[in-house]
Amino acid sequence: MSDFKLTRREFFKGCCSAAVVGAAGSSMMFADRAFAAANSYDTVVHLFLRGGMDGLNLVVPISGQDRAFYEEARPNLQIATSGTYGALPLTLANGAATGFGLHPSASGLRDLWNDSRLAIVHACGMATAVTRSHFDAQLYIDLGTPGKYGSPTGWMTRAWETRASGTPAAALPALGVSNTQPAGLMGAIDALTMGSPGDFSLNSGAYQWQMARSGSPAGFRGVNETLSDLWGGQTGLQINGHRADGALKLIGQQSYASLPASWPTGNFAQQLWTIAQSIRFNLGLRYATLDLGGWDTHEGQGTAGSGYHYYQNKINELSAALYAFFNELNSTGQMARTTVIVQSEFGRRVRANANNGTDHGYGNPLLVLGGPVNGRRFYGSWPGLNPETLSPTFGDVPVTTDYRRVFSEIMIRRMANPNLGQIFPGYAGYAPLGIVQGTDIAVQS
Numbered sequence: 001m002s003d004f005k006l007t008r009r010e011f012f013k014g015c016c017s018a019a020v021v022g023a024a025g026s027s028m029m030f031a032d033r034a035f036a037a038a039n040s041y042d043t044v045v046h047l048f049l050r051g052g053m054d055g056l057n058l059v060v061p062i063s064g065q066d067r068a069f070y071e072e073a074r075p076n077l078q079i080a081t082s083g084t085y086g087a088l089p090l091t092l093a094n095g096a097a098t099g100f101g102l103h104p105s106a107s108g109l110r111d112l113w114n115d116s117r118l119a120i121v122h123a124c125g126m127a128t129a130v131t132r133s134h135f136d137a138q139l140y141i142d143l144g145t146p147g148k149y150g151s152p153t154g155w156m157t158r159a160w161e162t163r164a165s166g167t168p169a170a171a172l173p174a175l176g177v178s179n180t181q182p183a184g185l186m187g188a189i190d191a192l193t194m195g196s197p198g199d200f201s202l203n204s205g206a207y208q209w210q211m212a213r214s215g216s217p218a219g220f221r222g223v224n225e226t227l228s229d230l231w232g233g234q235t236g237l238q239i240n241g242h243r244a245d246g247a248l249k250l251i252g253q254q255s256y257a258s259l260p261a262s263w264p265t266g267n268f269a270q271q272l273w274t275i276a277q278s279i280r281f282n283l284g285l286r287y288a289t290l291d292l293g294g295w296d297t298h299e300g301q302g303t304a305g306s307g308y309h310y311y312q313n314k315i316n317e318l319s320a321a322l323y324a325f326f327n328e329l330n331s332t333g334q335m336a337r338t339t340v341i342v343q344s345e346f347g348r349r350v351r352a353n354a355n356n357g358t359d360h361g362y363g364n365p366l367l368v369l370g371g372p373v374n375g376r377r378f379y380g381s382w383p384g385l386n387p388e389t390l391s392p393t394f395g396d397v398p399v400t401t402d403y404r405r406v407f408s409e410i411m412i413r414r415m416a417n418p419n420l421g422q423i424f425p426g427y428a429g430y431a432p433l434g435i436v437q438g439t440d441i442a443v444q445s
Contacts, residue, residue: 041168042372042414043279045288045340046156046184049318050138051295053344055364056397057303057311059120060087061385062101069385070350077303077352079103085304090120093376100378104304105316108323109367116375117326119435122382123363125346127402132360134296137345141403142183144424153187155423156287159411160190162419163286170284171250177271177290184289191287192247197256197274224248254281262324268292269321276328279338286415292318295344299355318342326369336371339414339436343367343403350385350395362396366403372414372437379406379433405431413438421445 060079061070071078079101080086087101088110102110112118129147131137140146144155153161160173174191176182185191211222259265259273268290275288294314302309322340329335347364363383369375380401383389390396404424409432411417418441420430430443 039279039282039285039334039337041170041284041286042337042339043285043288043334044159044410044415045275045290045338047322047340047342048138048141048184048289048291049295049342049344050134050291050293051297051344052134052137052346052348052360053295053364054297054301054311054348054358055344056348056350057301058103058106058315059090059365060101060103061099062087062089063097063099066099066385069387073351073385075352076356077301077358079304085306091376098378103312103315105312106319108319109369111323112326112369113376117371117373118367118369118375119373120378121366121368121401121406121433121435122378122380123397123400124343124366124380124403124406125363125399125401127399130362132346134345134360139183141343141345142186144184144404144407145426146404148426151186151425154182154184155407156182156184156289157186157188157191158419158423159415159417160188160287162417162422164416168284170286172278172281172283172285174287175275175278175285175289177274177288182289182291185287192251194251194274196270197251197254197277250283254278254283260324260328263328264317264320264324266317266321268317269324272321272325273328276325276334279329279334280332297348297357298353298359299357301357322369330371339368339370339372339410341366341368341407341410347397350390350397362393363399364397366401366406368406368410368435370436374434374437379435401433402427405433406435409433410436412440412443416441418442418444 056070057077057079061067062081067081081101085104088104088107089101090098090110090113092098093116102113109118126137126140126146129140139149142154143151144158145151156174172192174185174188176185176191176193177195178193179195181193185193211224212220254277256274256277259270263269263273271290275290278285278288297311300310302311304312326335329338343366344364347361348358349361353359383398383400387395390398392398404427408420408424408427408430411420411423412430413432413436417423420427420443428445432440
C-alpha cells in the first residue's frame with residue numbers, strides 16, 4: 001500500500017479558490033438551503049466586458065445626420081438599418097423613435113428594453129482619466145480610482161465594508177465568479193471567488209479516500225473530514241485553513257444545479273447561472289462580479305449576417321445569457337432587488353481600421369438592467385458623431401457621463417450606502433440621473 005501524499009500545489013488546486021482563503025472571512029460559515037421567496041436585500045451584479053467592446057455596433061445610430069457620419073466612417077463595418085440583419089429599433093414607452101437600434105443579435109436586450117427593464121447611458125466612461133491601455137483602464141475601474149494606482153482594496157470591497165450599521169449578517173456577501181480573485185474584490189475578507197460550484201472542492205488523491213460517501217465503511221473519515229481537524233489552532237495557517245474549510249462547506253451544502261435546458265450554453269451562461277442560484281440561496285449576497293472577455297476586435301470584427309461574424313456571436317452570447325438570467329430571477333421575485341451593470345473599460349474608434357476592425361477608443365454605452373431600473377430610456381448626453389465634435393478626442397466618442405455617477409446612484413438608492421467618498425475616493429458631487437428607483441440619502445465624503 002502506498003502512502004497518500006497531498007502536496008501544497010494539490011491542496012491549493014483542490015480548494016480552487018485558495019486565493020481566497022484569506023477572503024473567505026470569519027462570517028463565512030453555514031447558511032440555510034435555497035428557498036423561493038424574494039430576498040430582503042439588494043444585489044448588485046457587475047459584468048465587465050473586458051477588451052473594449054465596440055459600443056457603436058451594439059447601440060447603433062439608425063437615422064439622421066449621425067447615421068450618415070456612421071456609414072462614412074464604417075463603410076464595411078456598419079449594421080444595416082433594416083432587413084433580416086438590420087438593427088432592432090429602440091423606441092420610448094410612448095412609441096417615439098430614439099434614433100438608435102440594437103445589434104440584430106441583441107434581441108434579448110431589446111425585449112428587456114421594451115419591458116422597461118433596460119436603461120442605456122450614452123458616452124459613459126472615465127471622465128477624469130484617458131488611457132488606451134486595457135490594463136490601466138481595467139484596473140482603474142476595478143479599484144474605483146480612475147487615474148490612480150495603489151489602492152489596497154477594490155471598489156466592491158469598500159462598498160461592502162462601508163455598509164450601514166445594522167445591515168443583516170451575510171454568509172456570502174460578495175462573490176467573484178472567476179478562477180482568480182477579481183480586482184474589484186481585492187482586499188475583501190468576506191468575499192469568495194470560485195470558477196464554478198462543481199470545481200469548488202478538495203478533490204486531490206484517490207477518489208475513494210477523498211470523503212465519506214454512501215457505501216463507505218462504518219466510521220470511515222475521508223481526507224476532507226480529517227483535514228478539518230487541522231484548523232483548530234490560532235496560527236495564520238490554521239486560521240486561513242479554517243476559513244477555506246468553511247467556504248468549501250458553505251458551497252458544498254447548497255443545491256447548485258446544472259444549467260437549465262432553457263438557458264443558452266457556454267461558460268458565460270454558466271457563470272450567470274451560478275450567480276442566479278447564489279442569489280436564491282439566502283446567503284446574503286450583496287455584490288457579485290464576473291467577466292466576459294474577447295472584445296478587443298482590432299481585426300476581423302465582423303458585423304451581422306449569414307455565415308461567421310465574430311462580433312455578432314459575442315453580442316448573441318451576451319444578450320441571450322443576460323435575458324435568461326433576468327427571466328430566471330424574475331420568475332421567483334428576486335429580480336425586483338437585483339441590479340446588473342454592464343460595462344467595458346473603453347469603447348472603440350468611430351472609424352474602422354484597415355483590418356476590418358476597430359481600435360481603442362474612449363466613451364461607450366453602459367447598460368443597467370434589472371427590476372428596480374427605470375428602463376426604456378437613454379441617460380446622459382449623446383455628443384453625436386460629427387467629426388468636428390469628435391476632433392478634440394482624436395475621433396473618439398468622448399465621455400460625457402462619468403461612470404461613477406451611475407455607480408454612485410446605485411450605491412445610494414439601491415444599497416443605502418452614502419459613503420461615496422470612501423467607495424470612490426476623489427469623486428464628489430452626487431447627481432443622480434434617475435436610472436434606478438430608490439430614495440436619496442445624505443452623501444458622506
